[in-house]
Amino acid sequence: MDAELIAMQLFSGVALGAILIMVALGLSIIFGMLGVVNFAHGALFMIGAYAGLWVASLTGSFWWGLLIAPITIGAFGMLIERFLIRPLYKRSIDDPLLLTFGLGYVLVEAVRIVFGSDGIPFQTPPELAGVADLGIGFFPIYRLFVVAVVAVILVLLWLGLEKTKFGLIVRAGAKDPQIMRVLGVDISKVWLLVFGLGIGLTALGGVLAAPMRNVNPEMGSLVLAEAFVVTVIGGMGSLVGAVVAGLLVGVAISMTALFAPEMATIVMFALMALVLLVRPHGLFGKPVRG
Amino acid sequence: MTDKSKSLPSLTRRATLAGLAAGGATLAMPGILRAQGESIRIGFPTPLTGPFAAEAKDQVKSAELAVKLINDKGGIAGRKVELLVRDDKLNAGEAATRTLELIEKDKVHAIVGALSSAVQLAVNEVTRAGGVIYVSISQSDTINEIKDFSRFTFHEALNPHMTTAAVAKHTFKKDSKVAYLVADYAYGHEMLRGFKRAQQAIGATSVGEILHPFGAADYSTFMPRLRSMRPDILCICNFGRDQANSVKQAVDFGMNRQSKIVVPVLLHNQRLAIGPEAFEGVIGGANYYWGLEDTIPAAKSFNDAFKAANGGAYPTDYGAYGFSGVYSLLLAMEKAGGTDTDKVIAALEELKYDIAKGSQHYRKCDHQSVQSVLVLESKKKAEMKNEADLFKVLATEPASETILRSCAELGFPA
Numbered sequence: 001m002d003a004e005l006i007a008m009q010l011f012s013g014v015a016l017g018a019i020l021i022m023v024a025l026g027l028s029i030i031f032g033m034l035g036v037v038n039f040a041h042g043a044l045f046m047i048g049a050y051a052g053l054w055v056a057s058l059t060g061s062f063w064w065g066l067l068i069a070p071i072t073i074g075a076f077g078m079l080i081e082r083f084l085i086r087p088l089y090k091r092s093i094d095d096p097l098l099l100t101f102g103l104g105y106v107l108v109e110a111v112r113i114v115f116g117s118d119g120i121p122f123q124t125p126p127e128l129a130g131v132a133d134l135g136i137g138f139f140p141i142y143r144l145f146v147v148a149v150v151a152v153i154l155v156l157l158w159l160g161l162e163k164t165k166f167g168l169i170v171r172a173g174a175k176d177p178q179i180m181r182v183l184g185v186d187i188s189k190v191w192l193l194v195f196g197l198g199i200g201l202t203a204l205g206g207v208l209a210a211p212m213r214n215v216n217p218e219m220g221s222l223v224l225a226e227a228f229v230v231t232v233i234g235g236m237g238s239l240v241g242a243v244v245a246g247l248l249v250g251v252a253i254s255m256t257a258l259f260a261p262e263m264a265t266i267v268m269f270a271l272m273a274l275v276l277l278v279r280p281h282g283l284f285g286k287p288v289r290g
Numbered sequence: 291m292t293d294k295s296k297s298l299p300s301l302t303r304r305a306t307l308a309g310l311a312a313g314g315a316t317l318a319m320p321g322i323l324r325a326q327g328e329s330i331r332i333g334f335p336t337p338l339t340g341p342f343a344a345e346a347k348d349q350v351k352s353a354e355l356a357v358k359l360i361n362d363k364g365g366i367a368g369r370k371v372e373l374l375v376r377d378d379k380l381n382a383g384e385a386a387t388r389t390l391e392l393i394e395k396d397k398v399h400a401i402v403g404a405l406s407s408a409v410q411l412a413v414n415e416v417t418r419a420g421g422v423i424y425v426s427i428s429q430s431d432t433i434n435e436i437k438d439f440s441r442f443t444f445h446e447a448l449n450p451h452m453t454t455a456a457v458a459k460h461t462f463k464k465d466s467k468v469a470y471l472v473a474d475y476a477y478g479h480e481m482l483r484g485f486k487r488a489q490q491a492i493g494a495t496s497v498g499e500i501l502h503p504f505g506a507a508d509y510s511t512f513m514p515r516l517r518s519m520r521p522d523i524l525c526i527c528n529f530g531r532d533q534a535n536s537v538k539q540a541v542d543f544g545m546n547r548q549s550k551i552v553v554p555v556l557l558h559n560q561r562l563a564i565g566p567e568a569f570e571g572v573i574g575g576a577n578y579y580w581g582l583e584d585t586i587p588a589a590k591s592f593n594d595a596f597k598a599a600n601g602g603a604y605p606t607d608y609g610a611y612g613f614s615g616v617y618s619l620l621l622a623m624e625k626a627g628g629t630d631t632d633k634v635i636a637a638l639e640e641l642k643y644d645i646a647k648g649s650q651h652y653r654k655c656d657h658q659s660v661q662s663v664l665v666l667e668s669k670k671k672a673e674m675k676n677e678a679d680l681f682k683v684l685a686t687e688p689a690s691e692t693i694l695r696s697c698a699e700l701g702f703p704a
Contacts, residue, residue, distance in 0.1 A: 008514040016508055118344040119531065121565030124542065131544040137514055140542040212542065213507055214534045214563050218341070222507050257500075257511035262474040264511060265503035 008137040009258045010251060015143045017250025018150040022205030023223055024230035024242040025157070026198030032237025033174050033194045035093060036085060040100040041202050042224025043107040048073050048203025049210040049219060050111055053122050062125035062211075070204035077199025081192050104220075111217045119216035146208050153204070154243060161239075170194060174237070202227075229268045233275045235285020245283060329370045330629055332357070332616060333392030333401045335413060337380035341505055342405050342530040344559040348609030349427065350375050353402065355599050356616035366623050373616070374398060380405070382412035389416045399629040402446075402615045404428055405608065406529075407476040414443050423634055425619050427611035429453065429555070431480045434656040434694075436701030442631070444638055444657040446615040450477075451695055453554050453575040454484030456663035456687040458492060461523060461552045461573050466494040469521035469549070471512060471536060473528035474501040481527035481554040497521050502528070502536070509536045513543040524549040534560040538568040546571065556666045558606035561680050569668035576664045578610035578647050579681055592646040604678040610646050618643050618650070618659075649689055655697035663687040 023045055030038050048069055056065035084103065088095045124142045131138040161167035173180045173190050180187050206220070213219060230249050234241025249268045256267040275283060334353055336346040350373075357373045365371055374396055378385035385404055392398045393416070400423040404410040407430040414433060417424035418440035425444045431451050432438050462468065468489060472478040482499065489496060497519040500512050516524060524545050526536050533553060537560075540551060556574030582589035592613060596605040605613070619634075622641050626633035642651045650661040666681040674680070687693055698704055 002518075005514055005518050009511065012511050012514060016510060117347075118559060119534065119563035121563060123565060123567060131542075137517065138544055140510075140544075142542065143510065212510075212539065214531055214538070214560075216531065216563070219507070222505070254511040257502075258515055261512060262501040262503060265506060 004136045006258070008134075008139075009254050011134070011136070011139065013251035013254030014247060015139075015147050015250070016253060017247040018147045019205055019209050019223075020226055020230050020249055021150055021243055021246035022153070022208065023202050023227035024234065024246050025239060026201040026205075027227050028231045028234065028237055028239060028242040029201075030195055030198040031231070032239075033170065034081075034085075034089075034191050036096040036100070036195075037093070038100045038198070039097060039224070040080070040104040040107060041199075041227060042220030042222075043104040044073060044077065044199050044220070045202045045206040045209075045223050046111065046217060046220035047076075047107055048206030049122070049215050050115060050120075050206075051203065052207030052210055053120060053215055056122075066204075066207050069207050070200045073203035073206075074196045074200025077203075078192050078196035080199070081195035085195070086188065086191075104224075108217050108220070115217070117217055119214045122210040122215045124211040142211055146212075149204075149208060153201070157239070166190075166193075226268065229272045231282075233272050233282055235279075235282030237286075238282065238284035241282055241284030327367075327369050329372050330366055330620075330623065331372050331374055331396060331398040332619070333389065333396065333398035334373050334375045334403045334612075334616075335378040335385050335388045335392070335401070335409075336375065336403045336612075337405050337409070338375075338377040340380040341532070342380055344563070345530065345557070345606070345608040346405055348559065348606045349403070349405065349612030351600055352596065352605055352609040352611075352613035353616045355596055356613050356620065358599065359595060359617070360620045360624075366620060367628055369628075371620060378404060378409055378413075380409060382409050385409045386412045386416050389413050390420075393417070393420045393422050398422070399623075400425070400619055400634070402427060402612075402619060407432070407480060411438060411476075414438060414440055417442055421631065423619070423631060423638075425615040427608075427615040429477065429480070431484070431695075432476075434658050434700055439656060439700075439702075441635065441657075444619075444652050444659070446618065446659045447611050448575070448577050448661070448663055449658060449694075450480040450484040450554065451487070452663055452687075452693045454481055455488045455693060456665055456685070457552060457554060457573065457575045458485055458488035458494075459687070460665045460685050461550065462489055462492045462494040464493040466492075466522045467497045467520065468494055468523045468525055469497050469516050469519040470499040471509070471516060471524065471526045471528070471540075472499060472501050473504050473532055475504045477529055478504075478527045485525055485527070485554070494523075502532075504528075505532065507535060509539040510543070513540065513545065516540075516545065517543065517548070521549045523552050525552045525554075527554055529555070530557070530560065531563075533557055534564045537572060538564050541568045555607070556668065556681065557608075558680065559608075561668055566669065566671040566674065566680075570670050572668045573684065574666060576607045576666050576681075577661070578605070578607050579664055579666055579683060580604045580606075580678065581681065581683060582647060582664075586648050588644050588646055588648065614643075614646050614650070614659075617645050618652075621645075653691060653694065653697075655702040656700055658694055660689050660691055660694065662689045663693065 027041050030036055051069035052065035055068045056062050085096050128142040128145050130141050132141050177187050230245045234245030252267050252271050253264050257264040336349050338346050357371045360371050376388040401417050402425040404413045405428045410426050410428045423442050425446050427447050429447050429450055431449050472482045551572045553574035561569045580593050583593050622634050622637035625637040639654050650659050653660050665685040667684050
């Protein structure tokens with residue numbers, strides 16, 4: 001087996017991890033801040049893909065879809081937080097979980113009714129079609145673009161959390177919401193924005209994934225399982241964890257695909273079991289409070 | 291799911307009406323009592339939910355059409371035909387349970403359906419044990435072999451052996467280098483086995499085989515290795531959405547520049563779901579394509595009837611199985627004058643039918659439908675005359691027993 005192939009395989013793994021990161025980040029942010037395990041996350045990834053497709057077909061441009069869909073679906077996420085999840089905060093952690101679980105089904109069924117269950121073509125935008133020669137092998141230009149977008153989003157997110165006042169409030173709120181209230185910060189507003197941000201990220205993941213896969217109502221279910229594995233490996237609530245684990249899972253899948261391809265799906269669950277045995281809170285997770 | 295809720299109340303209502311009518315007839319005209327007997331019920335398990343849902347829904351629509359055409363002609367020996375659709379969720383256990391229910395609770399006279407080789411073998415087990423006729427409409431080689439043979443089962447679908455032989459004949463050449471990407475379950479394994487047998491006969495060589503997990507959404511991690519094999523032909527053996535995603539991603543990785551992409555079965559619905567660009571030039575087999583209507587009158591009448599019943603939509607490959615599976619069974623029941631199992635089996639074994647794609651008949655030893663195999667190529671967008679004009683028919687392997695494995699090879703006594 002030559003070195004070029006292995007290098008290429010590593011790179012494919014990183015590219016695969018990029019989409020996982022987008023979904024897992026939102027899942028992790030929402031859990032870390034709000035303590036909500038969002039089972040509708042996969043469905044919102046799928047809604048993001050459909051919204052992107054719809055906007056792109058209306059405007060004739062992929063770029064409008066890429067811009068507008070995540071913002072719109074993020075706003076939709078804020079409505080979900082405000083009117084469905086917020087009334088449940090005082091109750092046990094199971095209640096929002098059950099709510100989002102059911103909501104996921106409702107969203108998938110709604111899309112089936114509106115767009116049908118067969119799946120819709122989504123062409124790679126012509127500007128990004130084709131393959132690029134990386135020196136070690138050929139790789140689709142579109143997938144390189146996806147890696148670049150995810151990298152930019154990560155930098156923006158880091159800047160936003162580390163360098164802005166809002167980021168400071170978010171980080172403090174994640175540690176101790178009670179103190180934030182005492183200090184006069186309207187924490188419910190922060191949570192609303194954080195939930196919207198998390199959903200916007202998964203919707204962006206959906207739009208980015210759409211030209212690589214068939215857009216269909218069930219596309220979110222597999223992604224949800226993968227994203228959960230990534231957040232559990234990285235540590236629930238840890239953003240760094242989601243990024244590292246996303247890349248780790250991507251590379252693990254890719255390397256398995258090279259040596260034992262039929263195991264490529266199962267390997268991430270094996271990895272998760274292994275990590276949980278050694279570090280029950282995940283690689284970067286902290287023991288759950290209270 | 292909707293089909294289930296639809297068929298249940300209509301069953302009871304119709305059964306009640308039929309009962310009332312029969313009761314009234316007994317009093318008034320005892321002479322026609324027998325003609326007004328109970329309805330003929332056909333159980334139809336199919337995966338309405340899951341990755342093959344698009345194909346399953348077409349099967350239901352086409353099966354319903356077959357039932358409607360027979361009922362419009364007055365039914366069979368005066369008895370109305372009913373189709374009882376059940377969702378098997380693409381799960382062998384679920385399918386076995388639903389089939390058992392159809393046999394024991396709904397007292398069906400025959401089963402048609404299932405859309406996965408593994409699920410179909412489960413239905414085959416249940417119908418064999420229950421002594422109920424089963425017309426299978428999904429590809430399988432093992433169902434032909436003596437180990438799984440049931441005298442109650444008739445195999446309307448193509449099988450992997452005949453499909454891969456036809457596709458390989460028109461795509462593989464002597465010394466072609468073939469790389470395989472194969473779904474890791476019965477369907478993929480059987481297709482791979484068929485292709486490798488054909489490859490050996492033709493003198494092509496395999497440069498590698500990669501098994502992928504069933505239902506994978508991303509195939510990018512398989513591409514670098516497939517590319518490094520430098521194949522002339524990339525043969526992708528999977529089904530449903532797996533076909534759509536893997537073909538699309540192979541093209542994204544530029545595999546179609548160095549290799550011809552070949553699939554065992556070129557799926558109408560998956561081509562629709564992914565669009566013409568990714569499928570351009572992909573070659574694969576098929577049992578049916580609506581474009582046959584240019585040369586085959588039965589195809590024209592099937593297309594027209596289907597379009598009239600479904601708002602102008604064209605019938606699909608797997609849809610046609612639903613139609614011909616149910617229709618051939620009903621023709622045999624007509625010949626047998628009812629639902630007596632042994633008489634219907636005898637009638638099916640004798641039947642010659644031409645209802646969609648030209649002449650077909652069930653071979654006596656393994657009950658495989660002897661039929662033509664089409665080899666199709668996906669058209670360029672510019673060549674398409676309308677939305678449904680997806681494929682060019684490259685070749686038609688004529689219906690003949692020579693494209694099947696011999697009865698002796700399958701283990702049947704001469």
